[in-house]
Amino acid sequence: MSVLITEVKILDPNSPFHNKKVNVFIKDGIINAIGNTKSRADHTIDGKGAVLTPGWLDLQANFADPGDEHKEDLQSGRKVAAAGGFTEVVVQPNTNPPHQTKNDIKYIKRDNKTSLVQLLPMGAISKDLKGEDFTELHDLYDAGAVAFSDGLQPLWNTDLLRK
Numbered sequence: 001m002s003v004l005i006t007e008v009k010i011l012d013p014n015s016p017f018h019n020k021k022v023n024v025f026i027k028d029g030i031i032n033a034i035g036n037t038k039s040r041a042d043h044t045i046d047g048k049g050a051v052l053t054p055g056w057l058d059l060q061a062n063f064a065d066p067g068d069e070h071k072e073d074l075q076s077g078r079k080v081a082a083a084g085g086f087t088e089v090v091v092q093p094n095t096n097p098p099h100q101t102k103n104d105i106k107y108i109k110r111d112n113k114t115s116l117v118q119l120l121p122m123g124a125i126s127k128d129l130k131g132e133d134f135t136e137l138h139d140l141y142d143a144g145a146v147a148f149s150d151g152l153q154p155l156w157n158t159d160l161l162r163k
Contacts, residue, residue: 001042002027008047055087067096078117093124094151100124100135102143109144120146131157
């Protein structure tokens with residue numbers, strides 16, 4: 001399938017088309033041409049008044065998976081993110097159970113190779129988000145945690161912060 005977006009404004013400081021209105025030809029999900037292209041497409045979108053940017057990054061998403069998948073699972077969260085223009089999402093650890101082991105981190109990242117939206121797991125700082133004992137921070141980092149937090153729980157134990 002091919003799509004032609006006409007007269008869309010590009011906002012990307014790294015692109016030679018930054019702040020210019022151009023046509024964008026997409027074939028099979030891949031941008032094939034940008035500029036004055038008049039390529040024939042299966043579907044044409046009028047881009048007047050629209051802006052095209054690189055994918056966005058959400059730094060604080062609260063998915064309910066694992067634990068409350070009936071509210072939102074990783075796939076439905078990815079769909080919502082994609083619909084909003086996000087291609088990367090940092091997932092908070094405040095789930096049930098929290099993201100506090102290397103297997104939890106791997107679970108969040110497991111479909112990244114085949115998904116448009118990349119989930120970047122945040123690991124819990126403290127076990128069960130209680131603020132009492134550290135999780136295995138090195139293991140979480142090695143498994144792919146991009147940051148550490150106790151999510152919506154305040155880190156009340158200043159001794160943990162000092163360490």
